[in-house]
Amino acid sequence: MTMKKKIASLMTASLALAMVVSGCSTSTKESGTTPAASAPSETAKAAETKAASPVEITFWNMFGGGEGDFVDQIIKGFNDSQKEVIVKQLRLESNEYYAKLSTALSSSKGPDVAVAHVDRISPFVKAKQIVPVDQLASKVGFDLKQITDSNLKSVTYDGKPYAVPLDTHFHMFYYNKDLLKKADLLNADGTPNLGELSPEGFKKTLSQIKAKVPDVQPLAVNTPYFQEPFLNLYYEAGGDLLNADMNKAAINNEKALSVLKFYMDLYNNKYSDLNDKTPWDSFNNGKAALWFGGVWEAGLLLGDKSKNIGAMPLPAIFGSQTHWASSHLLVVPSYVTPEKQEASAKFMKYFSEVGGQTWGQAGHVPANSKVTASAEYNKLPYRNFFIEAQKTVKFAPKTDKYTTIITTVSESLQNIIFGKQSPEDGLKNLEKQINEVLAN
Template sequence: MKKRVWSIFLSSLMILALLVGCQSGSSGSKSNGKIKLVMWDLFSGGDGDFMKEMINEFNKSQSDIEVETVTLEWAEYYTKLVTAVAAGKGPDIGISHTSKLPEIVDQGLATELDPLADSIKLDWDSYNKNILDATVFDGKHYAVPIDTHPIVFYYNKKHLDAAGLLDENGMPKIESGAKGFSDFMNTLKANDSKLTTFAFPTAGDDPFRLWWALYHQLGGYDVVSDDLTSPQIDKPKAIEAANFMKDLYYKDKVIPLNMEDFYQPFQTGNAATIITGVWATGTFEKTEGLDFGVIPLPTLYNTSATWGDSHTIFLPVQKKEDTEKAQAALQFANFIADHGQIWTRAGHIPSKTTVVESEEFKNLPYRSDYEKAAQQVVFPKQSNKVWPIKDIIIRNLDTIWAEKETPEDAFNKMETEIAELLSK
């Protein structure tokens, strides 16, 4: 036991050492009359490029504040961030997914924003209410959402047209209901058996996201009770959604099993459809010769609903409060949300209704075709165990897709595991 405690202690010291290195000794200092702010982020690839562009725009837009960002590896980001903030060595500005925010708020690591928002006249009403509400805890704002990124439905126009499933406006002709969706997929398959009808994985996050969407389209309630103390899975609806997806794999056989890279067949024009997050838009539109369309996830049941998450900007608590720096940081966060027309080039849906209604946004291809999905995102309950609960759900759903467990057994096990987790 002593060895384990000593090992944990050493690991913590190593993490803190890395964190101090990441800060580069410039957190929130004032230089040449400017307020210097350091942000930690987890953005790589295109997301990282667009975020840097917005930071540069902010720095050029005024002469009082300068923001620099440190990009951490995704796998290590939250561990380093939480450890640093708890030790009083965190950045001035942090990025959090909405789904991770309950954990950060519960640990007392995020600054309440309302007094600061009033002082800089931040207008919360300019934000999409569905996106914003997921960042509000006990009536208090703890983060500025900059987007939402739901799963959506992409389709290859050439393949749909060949099967008679494309209308005159370039939209897919899908009859209503779950049967209509199945018939649509089976028609595509019958028209070209060599084509990948529906590019989609057989395990992991993506099947979970689709199951979450269909479960809530059926009217299923959150898997955790309102008081966050016990599971409350609506098993009949959970089973129905899982069985529908299982049929796509094994009965209709419109999804090839165990696809290692499900983007590749769609990107190369060898798949008719794919369901994934809006973040794929930037990749697909840069693919030469790919004539595709995209719409919100089709409504197969009673209610329009989809899975989604959001990136938010929050202000980590500081060892020593500095109102001037905090106001500057919040001004920066609001600026980033105001310039969502840059961020949406990565595919994300901006959090501000003013951006979505702007001509600049409307003139972008594809985005306007799926921006309504922002209203359909069903965020999880604000439990500080959202991520471990998701891991439990994914692990048990994977046994269904692999035909190792029946849906009934899988959801019984899922319920037991969630109950054990919440009891700790």
């Protein structure tokens, strides 16, 4: 029994030892998790490294030529100015841009931030394909009150801004000083003597140019894109494309008829060449005395002093200074992750506040009022007149059917000025077509 007790005692001790060893083993595993407990620390470090890595965003735009060069400068400036965000751009051809952007927004595969025109965003807002930018702006310290009221209002739907306006672009009245001097229509201060500002008064001015400088067009008219010069004077006359509720056409009226007959008189009297397919070149090359040209042409027309060209706001031929305008915007698609939305907001802030100075050199009037108030911007030629003209612009009506409407307007106006329809019949048919678009 004593032996049995000893054996039992040994077995108990062995079991106890095994349990202790087992316990140590468990303890070792747990302490082995202590290095594993440092794993979250490594993970945290990796997360910190990832967080410290710049967020890459893709920026779509359609800017080519000189405008593209300015955008390249802005992107480089932004990327060099900080280490949080890297912007990579995809530049698309302008004639395919909106088809590809619309597809991207519909499929949720595309840019993180993109350029759009103010008259193009209504369908995107209606389809909830782009996000409001007010909260994003607040997150990155971007005060949207810097944006001019007219620009901010143009992108506001139900009290929310859905884009960051970059600029306003419109037409200025460019004049060739040398040709006006030959026509005895240049004042001592180098400004044009336009006489009475009325349709008949302006035609008298053009008649004098034709008589004294017969080898040039008195006024080059942008016939290939006639909807723009038409809208300039139609808006001067107090006209609208649509009624206040934007459910009916408002273009078949005496104001539109007067403007059409005015332009047709210019063509018929050879004050303007109906068949000039590149009127911008005609003016630039000294073959036209006057030109309703875009602010985006400022670098070309005003940058070379040997051309001796001046600029001023469009004259109030039809009674007011109101005129057509559009605007480039930056929008953020709804599918973009919160991280990249915020990164995009940082880029939008930079483009507006800092890049606006560079963008202003392209001719567009920056939407950021601090930029247009700066001494740097106002050193650029004729920019005081650009700022003055910006105050009386009229943007497109905010309807998701505007693209179809303006295409219809463009086609109808071409039919009228080339004699396929009378102005009266053309406006009547145009009214009918617009109403059909709005009804569908």
